[in-house]
Amino acid sequence: MKILVTAKRVTDPDSKIQLKPDRSGINLDNVDFKMNPFCEIAVEEALRLIDAAGDGETIAVAVGDSDATKEIRTAMAMGCDRGILVEADETQLDSDAVARVLAAICAKEKPDLVLLGKQAIDGDSNQVGQLLAEYLGWPQATFAYKISLNGTSGATVQREVDGGVETVSLTFPAVITTDLRLNEPRYASLPGIMKAKKKPLEETTAADLGVDLALKVESVGFEPPPARQAGVKVKTVDELIEKLAGEAKVI
Amino acid sequence: MHAKDDVARAFEQTCRRFTREQIEPFAAEWEEAELFPRTLYARAAEAGILAAGFPEDLGGTGKSTLLPLLALEQMIWGGSTGVVAGVSSHGIALPPIVNLGDDAQKQRWVPPVLRGEQIAALAITEPGTGSDVAGIRTRAVRDGDTYVINGAKMFITSGCRADFVTVLTRTGADAHGGLTFFVVERGTPGFTVSRSLKKTGWRASDTAELSFADVRVPVSHRIGDEGSGFIALMQNFQNERLALAFMGHATAEVALHDALAYARERQAFGKPIGKFQTIRHTLADMATKVQAARALNYQTALRCERGDVDVSHVSMAKNFAARVANEVCYDAVQILGGMGYMRESRVERLSRDARLLPIGGGTTEIMNELIARWGLGL
The missing domain is CATH 2.40.110.10 (Butyryl-CoA Dehydrogenase, subunit A, domain 2)
Known part of the structure; x- marks a missing residue:
């Protein structure tokens, strides 16, 4: 079995984000980066599915500038067999462009399964998996919180949906996006990091893949969230009710 | 910043995650209980932290001075030096076996510890x-x-x-x-x-x-x-002292971080206390000391990595970082005021933890003797 898994480079959610002075984007100087946490879950799941299948290959893919090789190496340190970087200017990508790049890689690599994070924690778009499945004409299951293989021909996926769990069965090749509770990703351990140095990492470009990166969505501007107002302390429950009814008008 | 390669940087990231997930949330509880769970050794082994620097044929990741030090540096951010010292006690207990032991001894005692199964x-x-x-x-x-x-x-x-x-x-x-x-x-x-x-x-x-x-x-x-x-012990001391030196600058760095955050938030007389000259200059001095200790430590560690182990340099690094840790922690507690004296604050704990650094692994006085004898020829 062959699984393609994404390893997107994102700003570390624990670092403080600041906008550029002209508000055209995020100031990326002095910001830490790491793999998108939902992608880490996808990598972990890919490794577990290959273990369960008993045999196979996992390929970690990222679309971005050359720094994104670090996240591919992290995925390989966790256990992926090889990596592919599609070099592109990260500030000039939308979900559709990434989906088309991944579709081109799928046409070449012919994986049985593509695993992606349900969204990246920077853009929060939640579109790439869905668009990719559409372009490939493959079945998809999004927001997976449990995946079990049906031999090597398909998988049963439990999806988190509002108010419960939906169970779907799909045949390979397929696209699955991972939700938070699917698994707890392993460490990129030091021995793994050292092994990853020697694993093959192929670098290519959208042009090489024959993909046009023309944007369908353009970022027009960024605004920070409004500063939070200071809270007030109330002395009695009566006062609280009065404020909720009178000032906040929520009851 | 310090000639760290990609492996070192990736390992730092792993150690940071380990610290955030496995130490930081529990540090206060373990400090009060005066013990951390044995399972932490297994978690540290999963991250490769225990294997760092030990020979590959024994389950290690290959000889390295810097990698285990990077793990210590990151783990200090968890806010409990005791946890760091406990998790890494093998770092001083195994080298005599690795350096002097025969194959049977090495295979018997080293790999189970690096796997987190034995202490x-x-x-x-x-x-x-x-x-x-x-x-x-x-x-x-x-x-x-x-x-x-x-x-x-x-x-x-x-x-x-x-x-x-x-x-x-x-x-x-x-x-x-x-x-x-x-x-x-x-x-x-x-x-x-x-x-x-x-x-x-x-x-x-x-x-x-x-x-x-x-x-x-x-x-x-x-x-x-x-x-x-004796000779094996003297070799071992160099690693131990470098480890304590790294704990020193990392302790100071964390204390500086917390003092800085507090000075930005805490208001007095209508403005953040970090805007008062006495506090901001104290913080500037603290930052300078951290920078100097870290630079000396990295320089010394990288020399050792190259095989150039100089007893007096290692002793200087240990002394300087131990002093910086104590001075910076003292100032951090002072800046946090009453809050800095409360057991719930990280600087309170670190200020007590730092006191060991000029004592353990050879006292400041012994280090100075070594510097005088081997470094100055006195």
């Missing part, structure tokens, strides 16, 4: 002997195919629950030439923990006084030839 401790200091190692009185006497060990060891990190202890004993009359290492496993008749010691800081690490009363071990537990202990 190892090093036992040098005695109730009556600390810095003056030549005064060691714990004695091992040969009796046929065995040795009989008698004596006591003091202030042993991880001593209460170690599965085995690497013990320095006297096997001959010569002050330095008569010292030999042995491995004594838990459960060996006569080998007991006399008491668990209560400390100012490093509270989450267990610290023991150990007793050896007619402890009989086979000759196969002797590490190296008789008399080989």
Whole structure:
């Protein structure tokens, strides 16, 4: 079995984000980066599915500038067999462009399964998996919180949906996006990091893949969230009710 | 910043995640309980932290000075030096076995520790002997195919629950030439923990006084030839002192971080206290000291990595970082005021933890003796 898994480079959610002075984007100087946490879950799941299948290959893919090789190496340190970087200017990508790049890689690599994070924690778009499945004409299951293989021909996926769990069965090749509770990703351990140095990492470009990166969505501007107002302390429950009814008008 | 390669940077990220997930949320609880769970060793092994720097044929990641130091540096951010010291007690307990032991000994004792299955401790200091190692009185006497060990060891990190202890004993009359290492496993008749010691800081690490009363071990537990202990110990000290030096600048860095955050938030007389000259200049001095200690430590570690181990340089790094840690922690507590004196604040804990740094692994005074003798030729 062959699984393609994404390893997107994102700003570390624990670092403080600041906008550029002209508000055209995020100031990326002095910001830490790491793999998108939902992608880490996808990598972990890919490794577990290959273990369960008993045999196979996992390929970690990222679309971005050359720094994104670090996240591919992290995925390989966790256990992926090889990596592919599609070099592109990260500030000039939308979900559709990434989906088309991944579709081109799928046409070449012919994986049985593509695993992606349900969204990246920077853009929060939640579109790439869905668009990719559409372009490939493959079945998809999004927001997976449990995946079990049906031999090597398909998988049963439990999806988190509002108010419960939906169970779907799909045949390979397929696209699955991972939700938070699917698994707890392993460490990129030091021995793994050292092994990853020697694993093959192929670098290519959208042009090489024959993909046009023309944007369908353009970022027009960024605004920070409004500063939070200071809270007030109330002395009695009566006062609280009065404020909720009178000032906040929520009851 | 310090010529770290991609492996080092990736490992730092792993250590940061380990610290955030496995130490930081529990540090306060473990400090109060004066112990951390044994399972932490297994988690540290999963991240490759225990294997860092040990030979590959023993389950390590290959010889390295810097990698285990990077792990220590990151783990200090968890806010409990005791946890860091406990988790890494193998860093001083295993090298004598790795450097002097035969293959059977190495295979028996090293890999299970690097897998996080066993805990190892090093036992040098005695109730009556600390810095003056030549005064060691714990004695091992040969009796046929065995040795009989008698004596006591003091202030042993991880001593209460170690599965085995690497013990320095006297096997001959010569002050330095008569010292030999042995491995004594838990459960060996006569080998007991006399008491668990209560400390100012490093509270989450267990610290023991150990007793050896007619402890009989086979000759196969002797590490190296008789008399080989002193040189091995001197080599070991360089690693231990570098480790303490790194803990020092990292401790100062964390204290600076917390003091800075507090100075930005805390208001007095209508503005953040960080806007008052006395506080901002104190913070500027603290930042300078952190920078200087870190630079000296990295320079020294990278020299050691290249095989250029200079006893006086290592001693200088240890002394300087230990002093910086204490000075910066003192100032951080002062900036946090009442909050800095509360056990819930990280700087309170670190200020107590830092006090050990000029004492453990060779006191400031002994370091200065080494610097004077080997560095200055006095």
